[in-house]
Amino acid sequence: MSDPLWRPSPQRIAGANVTRFIDCVNARRAAEISDYDGLYRWSIEQPAEFWIELARFADVRADWGTGLALMDGDKMPGAAWFPGATLNFAANLLRFRDSTEALVFVGERTGRRALTYQQLFSEVARVAQGLRAAGVEANDRVAGFLPNIPEAVVAMLATASIGAIWSSCSPDFGINGVLDRFGQIEPKVLFTADGYFYGGKTLDSLASMTSVVSQLPSVQRVVVIPFASAAPSLSSLRNAIFYDQFGVAANDIDFAVLPFNHPLYILYSSGTTGVPKCIVHGAGGTLLQHQKEHLLHTDLKRGDRMFYFTTCGWMMWNWLVSGLATGATLILYDGSPFYPDRNVLWRLAESESITIFGTSAKYLAALEKAAARPGAEHDLKALHAILSTGSPLLPDSFDYVYQHIKEDLQLSSISGGTDIVSCFCLGSPVLPVYRGEIQTRGLGMRVEIVDESRQSVRGESGELVCTAPFPSMPLGFWNDPDDKRYHAAYFERFQNVWHHGDLAVLTEHDGIVILGRSDAVLNPGGVRIGTAEIYRQVETLPEVAESIAIGQQWRNDIRVVLFVRMQPGQSLDDSLRQRIKDTIRTNTTPRHVPARIVAVPDIPRTISGKIVELAVRDVVHGREVRNVDALANPEALEHFRNRPELSA
Incomplete structure (x- = not known):
């Protein structure tokens, strides 16, 4: 068993919100929960009781009415949370009316602007x-x-x-x-x-x-x-x-005053495979889930100053704004994270005494490639947590954070999505951090990794699923009156089970490693390979800025093709190709080794910064990309069209 990169101190564990929550549950429910693992088991075995206690702990402002907390809990979809309750989402986020800063805004060309509560x-x-x-x-x-x-x-x-x-x-x-x-x-x-x-x-x-x-x-x-x-x-x-x-x-x-499941948000899928799905999220479920993630997983408190680098088009904006319910101060930034230089966000972290810093895995990898040293160059004494999402956080990025940003902090790689406007897997302030792993599964979320026959597996790759209802499941899709598209999106693969579309591993520490999207999985010789398994090896090489892998149909089989975007001043030659192959082979398996490695000047990505394997795969195979308007840089697709290297 590997040693953790970080362990919370006894003082930190004692002062954590989740520790107080365990004490409250034990007192109110006569439970005998002694640690996080026990709390997780109780939360999935007694889901209605868990969410009731969470609502009490978070002081959610609602009229809970009478009746069951969970109706039709054996149905997915079809379960209803708190059907007799009423509330208003905004009232919960505006419960404070004092002189504490609620929002602090800093822009690329604008000065500091703050609003009190x-x-x-x-x-x-x-x-x-x-x-x-x-x-x-x-x-x-x-x-x-x-x-x-x-x-x-x-x-x-x-x-x-x-x-x-x-x-x-x-x-x-x-x-x-x-x-x-x-x-x-x-x-x-x-x-x-x-x-x-x-x-x-x-x-x-x-x-x-x-x-x-x-x-x-x-x-x-x-x-x-x-x-x-x-x-x-x-x-x-x-x-x-x-x-x-x-x-x-x-x-x-x-x-x-509105029903618990009154619609609050419409969020959108990326739209890279067609017209975007309009995903409708309810007020009560979003509020409860975000309160849980902020209070129990992120340890957000009234005195915290939380930042997440996001736009209004990404679900992390919605997630961030819910932090107002705790009375914390939210730091908003608009502009490039690298303008006028790579330290702009760390100057912000220092000047605003940011305690929780949210970003993307790609940003941390870019800092590492640039040999940035935020911890040496800035006073980050206030910082106690870094959150990362958007793509799997590479093991080397874990090392980088602890070596060059700060030794004593909770590094939370988190994973979920627009589909649930929250997380399936995320951090915990009372658990250790292991290299390359998401710390834990979300409380109240019966997350499993299953094989093709829907049997739970540990230590091997499988599909990430959730086998019981949770409050932040979408109410449905807009203009989908019979829920046909909603059902097809999440419940077609396994009956009565949410299939999220991620390939993942449940580790010996009860952590999670995300291997990539299932629909982008590579399948050479019938062996399923997650693209993130390749990326985490390739992007350790200093010459490579970024990579994207696809499976190309070739002679009645699938072969792995790897495209690389080089660092400025670097070029791809036969020697580097061999080093890439050797690195992949040594750290994974021979099946992971690409048959072809091709340099490209740019890699297409969505507006929120995610690379689009399916669009690249379609271009390579001469198929139409259905919705190029969903891409931030659609012109990059041309770098993959009619490549002579892929015809032999």
Whole structure:
């Protein structure tokens, strides 16, 4: 058994929220839980009791009514959580009304701007009044095409206070990408900024929005936030008004009292294989799940200052904003994480005394490749946790964090998705961190790794599934009245079981290693290989910046093809090809070794930064990529078309 990279101190364990939660459960339920493992077992064996106790511990503001906490708990889909309860999501996030900073915003070209909890409440009250005056009612849709600015949070909370449904895209989406999403849900009000900043450039949004609004007849009002300029012209937008003129000041908010499962958000799948799925999430389930993950897994407390590098088009934005329910301070940043240099986010961490720093695995890998030393160059004494998601965190990145950022912190690689607006596997402040592993499965989540016959396995790769209902399951897909597409997406592979589509391993430590997406799995000679198994080897080589692997149909079989993007000044020659193959063979198996290794100048990715194996596979095989508008850099696909290296 390998030694952990980090163990929490006895003092940290004693002061953790999850330790207090165990004490509360033992006192209230006469349970005899002594540690996290015991709590996890109890949470999946007694799910209704677990979520009731979580709601009490988190002080969720709701009328719980009477009746069962879980109805039809043997049905997936079909289970209903707290069917007799009512609440308002925004009321729970706005429970504090004091001078503590709620939001701190820093942008690439903008100075620091903060809103206290009292100021945030007042802003939400004003914008909610504006929405009501614009005719917005419960179940109407309100959309945002916004950078990661405080006004986005205000607009979302105002929307939720009424019981309308919030949906957002980041401003780097193209016109067709926005229409593919907002065109399906028909928003009544649209919030947009006039532009945004990224990588030292000023980028316009109003031209895009003019085109979008002209093709969205449902939009009755456009609210424009001057961000890139002080006084943008609204002449090209119909029914447009400036943000500071929208609504009138109000002392209170008339929070709509709504069923527990009232729709809150519409989020979108990546759309790389067709029109994006519009995933509807409920208010109560989202609130409970996020409270659990913040309090018990991230150890978020009122005095914390939490940051996540995200856009409004990624579910981590929704996840971050829920941190307001704890009374913590949220740090928002909009811009490039590498402009004007690679230390910009660490200067932010130092100046804002960030305690919880959220980012992506790709960002940490890029810092490692650049030999960045944040721990030596910045005062990070406040930092006690780093969260990473978006793709599997490579073992070398674990080493890098502890060697060059900070020795004493909880490193939480987390994994879940837009589908559940939360996590299946994530961290724990009271458990050790092992190299290359996600610490644990989420409390209340009966997560298993299963083989083709649906038997649970440990120590070998299998499909990540959840075999019991959980509160943040989607309410369904928009415009899917019979739930046919919803059922096909998650419940077709295994009956009455959520099939998430990740290939993973459950380790001896009860940790999880994600090997990649099941639909991108490589299958040479009938052996299933997760792409992440290859990436974690290739990207240890200093010459390689990034890689992407596919399975190419070849002579009645599948062969592994690896594409690499080189570091500046590096080139791919036969010597490096052999080193890549040797590294893969030594650390995995001969089956993992690519038959072809090809250099490309760029690799296509989604707007949220995920590489797209399926799109590359389609191009290599001469098939049409169904929705290139879902890509941040669709032109990169051309680097994979008609490659002579792949015809022999």
